[in-house]
Amino acid sequence: MFAPKFDYHKVSSVAEAIQLLSANDGAKFIAGGHSLIPLLKLRLARPTALIDIGGIADLKRITVNSGTVRIGALATHWDIAASHDVERACSMLTQVAGGIGDPQVRNRGTIGGNVVHADPASDWPAVLTALNARFVIQGPGGASRTAAPGDFFLGPLTTNLADNELLTAVEVPSFAANQSSEYAKIAHPASGYAVVGGAVVVTLDGDRCTAASVVVGGLVPAPVKALSVERALTGEILNVENIMAASDQVANDLGGEVIGDFYASAEYRRAMAAVEIRHALFHITGEAHIGSRAVSVLHAVQDVTVESEAIPVFDPSSIADPAPSSQPTESLVSEHQSRKRWWEFWRRS
Ligand SMILES: Cc1cc2nc3c(=O)[nH]c(=O)nc-3n(C[C@H](O)[C@H](O)[C@H](O)COP(=O)(O)OP(=O)(O)OC[C@H]3O[C@@H](n4cnc5c(N)ncnc54)[C@H](O)[C@@H]3O)c2cc1C
Secondary structure (H helix, E strand, O other): OOOOOOOOEEEEOHHHHHHHHOOOOEEEEEEOOHHHHHHHHHOOOOEEEEEOOOOOOHHHHHEOOOOOEEEEEEOEEEHHHHHHHHHHHHHHHHHHHHOOOHHHHHOOOEHHHHHHOOOOOOOHHHHHOOOEEEEEEEEEHHHEEEEEEHEEEEEEEEEEOOOOEEEEEEEEOOOOOEEEEEEEEEEOOOOEEEEEEEEEEEEEEOOOEEEEEEEEEEEOOOOOEHHHHHHOOOOOOHHHHHHHHHEEEEHHOOOOOOOOOOOOOOHHHHHHHHHHHHHHHHHHOOHHHHHHHHHHHHHHHHOOOHHHOOOOOOOOOOOOOOOOOOOOHHHHHHHHHHHHHHHHHHHHO
């Protein structure tokens, strides 16, 4: 479908962008267009005018200073993934940026457009919440404010940005030497969007977790801080047993609004939240996480009791096609199919 008619303005400064937005009722900013253009073509958005902010050079800048990574709203996912300064200061940012969508999306899509669009399946909302980011916002007359993630993300496609405000930057504290992080997601096979994502940042004293920030996304209207998991991890040694027990606590944090759709039911997503959190934690601790994840899937879906000592290391060669048979039994076929599904999870994170 073609987009409805709209006026088009290209601006070169933040002040000009905000002035035009205030003067044009029903106008919208456009940055990389990767979220907005599909909405226009589906006629789910009908702005009277598009204000193209893509040429505002100041908003593309990434700086790392005195313990803060400041990412301009127009930095693309690729800009972030490719920055050595960001990698050194907060490696979770480069890890996540490099896993978004495909090269086209990473080259055009911006961090600002991603968070303002606030799709529950996007990676940045959960990750920036776990990283305790601040959103820097500018309004008319140069007025500036910041918002914490809990105040910024209000629900699906909804933030607390006012109609006449522009997001200028995202600020993230650099990691301390004793902090580790990981983001694990079950990615939608067509887009890479998170079906379920778990973002984990831990502060460590040796093997002991002294602080944890755990957030889930993809399955809830807005990122959810898994406070029960954080409490269960804090003060504990990060061994398999404690990770399994702590990640299960996420069930207490999800609330009643877990999203289900034709790709993955709400029940499935709810079960996978614990799996993604423990998968992220196993990455951090260096456990045999591939095998552990498979066991976690079984544990969550089929309620199989898992002996912590008995978690096997996954051997991909063990997934063989069933031997050809003129009369395959039903059990053989279904076992093979469910194994294939686990394999997809491993490959995608
Ligand atoms: C095929 C595909 C796969 C994808 N896969 C993933 C994925 O795996 N993970 C993931 O997280 N995301 C994914 N995305 C989403 C992608 O990251 C976003 O579409 C992109 O980052 C949005 O940025 P943009 O610059 O294109 O925003 P635009 O589409 O230009 O704008 C989006 C919205 O934000 C507003 N806006 C933009 N910039 C500002 C600003 N600075 N201040 C105020 N308002 C602003 C616009 O008015 C609009 O409402 C995918 C998208 C596609 C199309």
